[in-house]
Amino acid sequence: MGLSRPKILCSACLEHCNCRYDGSVIKNETIEKLKEYVDFVTVCPEMAIGLPSPREAIRIIKTDSGFKLVDSYKGTDRTPDMEKFMDGFFKENNQDEFDGVILKCKSPTCGLKDAKYYPSAGKVPSIDKTNGFFGGAIKSHFPNLPTEDDGRLMHFNIREHFLMSLFLHFEFRNVVSEVNTIKKISPLVAFHTKNKYLFMAYHQKALSQMGKIVANHEHHHPDEVLKLYEQAMLPIYSTYPNSGKNTNMLLHLFGYFKNELSKDEKSFFLDQLEQYQNKKIPFSSVLMIIRSWVIRFDEPYLKNQTIFNMFPTDLIEVTDSGKGL
Numbered sequence: 127m128g129l130s131r132p133k134i135l136c137s138a139c140l141e142h143c144n145c146r147y148d149g150s151v152i153k154n155e156t157i158e159k160l161k162e163y164v165d166f167v168t169v170c171p172e173m174a175i176g177l178p179s180p181r182e183a184i185r186i187i188k189t190d191s192g193f194k195l196v197d198s199y200k201g202t203d204r205t206p207d208m209e210k211f212m213d214g215f216f217k218e219n220n221q222d223e224f225d226g227v228i229l230k231c232k233s234p235t236c237g238l239k240d241a242k243y244y245p246s247a248g249k250v251p252s253i254d255k256t257n258g259f260f261g262g263a264i265k266s267h268f269p270n271l272p273t274e275d276d277g278r279l280m281h282f283n284i285r286e287h288f289l290m291s292l293f294l295h296f297e298f299r300n301v302v303s304e305v306n307t308i309k310k311i312s313p314l315v316a317f318h319t320k321n322k323y324l325f326m327a328y329h330q331k332a333l334s335q336m337g338k339i340v341a342n343h344e345h346h347h348p349d350e351v352l353k354l355y356e357q358a359m360l361p362i363y364s365t366y367p368n369s370g371k372n373t374n375m376l377l378h379l380f381g382y383f384k385n386e387l388s389k390d391e392k393s394f395f396l397d398q399l400e401q402y403q404n405k406k407i408p409f410s411s412v413l414m415i416i417r418s419w420v421i422r423f424d425e426p427y428l429k430n431q432t433i434f435n436m437f438p439t440d441l442i443e444v445t446d447s448g449k450g451l
């Protein structure tokens with residue numbers, strides 16, 4: 127039986143628990159909406175090492191023997207406890223069980239790369255920024271998982287990319303489980319087919335490599351095909367589409383309808399495409415023109431393409447902090 131919902135590992139103080147140093151919880155609209163579609167596993171490493179909430183804030187300091195996690199004013203060293211907690215956490219939890227990670231930005235514990243570090247405890251200015259202790263460990267133990275922090279998720283493009291990656295990852299985990307059950311790669315072929323134009327928008331080279339892998343001319347065992355395909359798919363998670371790649375993909379889709387459309391319809395589409403390239407209208411506007419033709423001409427191959435439906439539509443709104451990429 128397939129997996130029912132994507133699973134996200136999340137900092138507990140984001141939308142779930144009053145566990146911050148000041149006893150608060152942080153509201154987050156994206157996480158709130160996601161609750162309807164995904165299962166969250168929450169973790170607060172600071173409370174897991176026995177700290178209360180509220181508590182004295184902690185910080186990272188740079189010492190001769192490396193970074194330490196200490197109470198911001200008293201200077202009590204929390205590093206051994208945090209390392210012990212993380213050892214246990216990564217023994218019990220494996221990246222294969224999750225589809226994504228959302229962590230609290232800027233936290234000395236959960237931050238991904240924007241945690242300030244200081245020369246010492248006490249009233250001193252920070253030196254620079256680095257990985258939070260737990261956030262850094264997530265990156266090295268769960269390297270293949272879509273991972274973001276709440277700050278970056280405020281940016282529309284980053285949020286959209288994270289959601290696409292999350293649902294793609296989940297679907298692929300289902301494919302792995304089906305292939306392992308039936309010992310045939312047909313579910314992987316179906317997955318590749320319906321994601322073709324999504325992959326084309328993200329990474330043309332990865333798409334063609336994945337195509338060769340599913341064709342399986344070498345007659346590899348299904349386990350080996352899955353392994354190769356998963357590796358080849360990694361660039362999709364780490365690349366963002368741009369107007370050149372999107373235009374190329376849209377023109378491929380346009381090709382399906384060239385003989386069905388009137389001259390005016392074609393020139394309207396090409397004009398809209400040019401406006402998209404000149405950043406006058408969003409990508410989704412041009413994609414929706416194509417989608418309307420898929421419906422009108424009942425184009426069977428394109429109907430199920432995930433590029434038209436990467437994730438539940440009510441998960442995304444066009445709000446944007448303007449920061450991020």
Ligand code: SF4
Binds near residue numbers: 173
């Ligand atoms: S940032 Fe991490 S450690 Fe800090 S309160 Fe949130 S979950 Fe706990």
